[in-house]
Ligand SMILES: Nc1ncnc2c1ncn2[C@@H]1O[C@H](COP(=O)(O)OP(=O)(O)OP(=O)(O)O)[C@@H](O)[C@H]1O
């Protein structure tokens with residue numbers, strides 16, 4: 075589904091990603107862990123198409139297509155979804171109105187009929203249950219005045235509405251209380267399917283107890299320095315990132 | 327005539343030709359304007375043309391016109407709009423607010439069009455009519471209201487020289503007009519650029535309440551100038567909510583002036599939305615002459631191409647315990663230029679004045695520009711006055727967030743622009759007006775495309 079080859083990325087002339095190789099097949103869940111500032115969000119943003127990053131080397135293909143050639147909205151319609159580490163507040167733009175435009179843009183792209191107001195609201199009600207989101211958040215401006223946890227829930231709610239093929243969750247677990255973490259994880263799990271892949275960025279092993287990954291990668295200094303199965307997350311929790319350095323850098 | 331021609335020579339350089347032209351127009355039209363047989367009105371018009379001969383058009387050397395060059399207007403030889411054929415009723419539809427139940431008066435090229443109007447039945451104590459009708463039936467009644475205008479600029483002078491028609495709205499004490507009044511001003515394009523003059527006189531007795539919507543639109547793309555002067559007098563405890571939507575063609579220039587006098591505990595609320603026009607200038611002045619008066623000025627301007635839009639507001643706190651709130655938002659694309667000048671005057675003795683002013687601007691292109699300036703003159707010591715101004719671009723994070731959900735760039739821009747304008751629209755009390763404006767704002771988003779398409 076997703077193939078990242080030797081990806082080098084700079085910001086303002088400063089190298090951030092220094093040769094990432096990563097393959098995610100349909101249905102797989104990959105976790106990315108790593109110290110602060112190692113480039114996890116940078117990788118997420120580059121996949122979603124944010125401006126301001128320069129790809130100096132390497133390639134990313136998504137379902138056989140060159141992802142880096144696509145505008146962010148095309149990537150989204152092709153099935154990429156990024157749950158933001160810091161969801162953006164957008165005053166004056168109504169949450170429901172925004173979501174309807176997003177859902178219908180995706181449907182149109184896939185040659186489906188656009189949803190009318192009634193069908194859309196039915197879908198909304200169904201998906202809101204998944205993340206146990208409060209009704210009144212829908213009537214408000216996008217993320218405006220939402221608590222940290224509400225914002226994260228709203229990201230997962232949007233993901234449920236948009237039904238992406240590849241979901242990238244950038245620290246969706248941070249800032250959530252224990253119950254909310256469980257709800258969000260349940261929401262994510264309910265979306266797991268043989269066709270849907272996930273890239274889960276997290277600092278905590280706890281999330282991975284709920285969302286069990288097929289592979290765990292450690293990103294440090296702009297490179298994947300170690301990959302393994304879910305037990306790697308446990309090791310990291312126990313020993314910290316210093317432990318990998320002591321082991322010597324072993325590229326994945 | 328010779329005395330006036332003499333005055334004209336005092337006007338520098340090429341301006342003289344303009345003066346000659348308008349003197350000619352004055353002579354030509356004097357006999358055909360409404361109330362031509364009324365001596366004081368004839369004199370008023372003469373005063374106007376004489377004053378114009380003295381002043382000419384304002385120049386950018388004038389402090390209040392520093393950022394707004396009216397050279398393109400001065401270069402035109404406008405014909406004084408003679409009555410135009412009245413368009414078919416369908417032509418009116420785009421300028422109405424679906425679902426709005428209002429007393430409607432329609433004007434075409436500055437003249438009342440009874441065929442298109444629907445004043446409806448009016449409650450006792452409400453006098454709503456065209457100014458021409460008042461001048462025909464009871465001219466003396468209009469005299470004080472029409473005579474008091476200070477002719478500060480050449481535009482004021484021209485307006486008075488060709489004063490013809492407009493609106494008369496008078497409410498007796500204690501009357502609340504439930505349905506709003508909708509005044510629709512249509513310019514119909516003609517071969518030669520035309521001058522349309524509109525005078526609106528609003529007077530509310532003690533505790534009277536009304537809502538007035540003024541719409542300005544164009545049919546066809548004929549060039550011209552609209553001058554609109556609105557005077558508002560609010561007696562003790564009266565309340566007026568005053569809407570204005572300017573959506574004329576880019577070939578039409580628009581110079582408007584609103585003068586408000588507020589009595590004790592009165593409330594004046596203005597929502598002025600400027601979307602159309604080539605050069606648009608709005609001067610809004612309110613004098614809080616009675617204690618405890620409240621003045622709220624909201625504004626929204628969107629401009630693209632080479633449009634120029636200028637708001638000059640003055641709030642004169644003359645008495646204690648007055649409150650004023652100003653929120654102006656500008657959205658500028660292409661090579662458009664915006665100007666906001668907000669003057670707040672707190673007179674000695676106007677203690678406990680509470681005044682807030684905010685000017686916020688969004689630039690959607692590199693070539694768009696805005697000049698925003700507060701002007702505070704405070705001569706009392708126990709007052710609260712704050713002001714702030716911002717100029718920014720669309721937020722890149724917001725734009726990316728929307729696009730990352732599949733919304734294309736143009737639509738995302740539209741969402742954010744509308745989001746930016748939303749709180750100005752939210753302050754309006756009439757649903758039908760808000761709903762149409764929300765749609766208009768989206769279609770008017772001056773994206774980078776419009777920079778290339780517009781002349
Ligand atoms: N716009 C930018 N300008 C300069 N440096 C940047 C920019 N964006 C990211 N960086 C730098 O790139 C590095 C990687 O940042 P990134 O946000 O990808 O880290 P991260 O792994 O997500 O960290 P965290 O765990 O704290 O979220 C950091 O050193 C950061 O300062």
Ligand SMILES: [Mg+2]
Nearest residue numbers: 114115116159
């Ligand atoms: Mg990060």
